[in-house]
Amino acid sequence: MDIPTRLFKWKFSAMMVAGIMTAAGMNHSAIAQEDATEFPIAVQMYTLRDFGDLEEQLAAVRRSGVQAIETVGTQGVSAEELDALLAEHELKVISSHVPLDDLRNRLDETVAFNRTVGNDVLTLPYLDEQARPTDAEGWQELGRELGDIASQLSEEGFRLAYHNHDFEMEILEDKTALEHMLDAAGPELLVELDVAWVARGGLDPAEYVTRVEDRLFAVHAKDNASQGTAEEERGFATLGQGVLDWDSLLPAIDRAGVEWYIIEHDMPLDAEAVITEGHDFLRSELATLSDE
Incomplete structure (x- = not known):
């Protein structure tokens, strides 16, 4: 379908x-x-990191109307504790942000934790500056490593995705760094495309999504504020209230066959309002898109 x-x-x-x-x-x-x-809408829990304790954060997600989350690692609790909280708030995990060091050195433990909470997608969320390749060959080497990890995870019934920021949009030998990495990794490495960071990297997200449409697991649905505004929120805006052209972006994402839209804001002043209003915007836009 x-x-x-x-x-x-x-x-x-x-x-x-x-x-x-x-x-x-x-x-x-x-x-x-x-x-x-x-609707396939989730919330990245990083958005709520300063919103009380974990139980209060999950309650806020449930109030917003969203019923799925993407975790930040273990969320600071045991797998059994998280599983119980998910059941209490009727939420499910659709992905977990897992740092590169855990993928390299604690893969078995990471798989076991996520299997317990019912999640089967691990997403590499960020590369520390010292871990970032500086040329095309370096990105290709990292891609091959992630491709190998993706193959190991596949044997366990898991998938691996990569979440971008702006630095992966650097052009190296006529391709972005992200494309070099993906080409070297092979088809098992999926993409979680953060469209706000693509725009901050100087590229058009609606065009860029066509470059990764064969492996688009999810998009991080977030917005950029007008230049020079919202500085206390790192220049990000509530979804649909910023400068991204969602009229062109959402149809492009739709055509690419995305599985999940994940609401995120890096530094919200009102995290619950951000996820509630973002969810309302996405739900309305996706309903309209289905009529076209």
């Missing part, structure tokens, strides 16, 4: 459920919660 067809069915199902619930006298919040289950 292709993505537009899925979106149509998601929307139709949500509308039918909402109509039944309205007739039964159920409130708008309950309808919103049910509607939210029909």
Whole structure:
């Protein structure tokens, strides 16, 4: 089933459920919660890192209407503790951000933790400056290493993805650093494309997504504020309230066959408002997209 067809069915199902619930006298919040289950939207927990303790963070995700998360490592708890909290708040994990050192040196433990909480995608979120290659050959070498790790994970029923920032958009020998890495890694290494960072790297996210459409696991759905504004939020904006052209970007992401839209903001002043408003924006836009 292709993505537009899925979106149509998601929307139709949500509308039918909402109509039944309205007739039964159920409130708008309950309808919103049910509607939210029909779209592949998640929240990156880094957005909520300063929002109370983990239980308060998960409660905020649930209030926003989102029912899936991407974790930051272990979230500082045991696998059993996280699994219990996920059950309590009716949330599921669709990816976990795992640093390169853990992929290299603690892969078995990382797999075991994520298997316990029901997650089967590990995503490399960031390269420290000293770990970043400086030329095309270095990026290709890193790609081959990540391709080998992806193959090991595949044997365990897991997948590996890579999350970009702006430095992977550097052009080296007529390709971006990210493309050099992906080409060398082979098809098992997937992409979690952060569209705001692509734009900050000087490229058009709607065009760039076509370069990785054969391996697009997810997008980090985030927005950039107008230049010189929102400096206290590192120049990021609530999704749909910034400068990215979502009218062209979302159809391009849709055509690429993305699996998940993951809401993120690097430094929000009001994290719960950011994920709630971001979810409302995405849900509305995806519903509109399914009508086209």
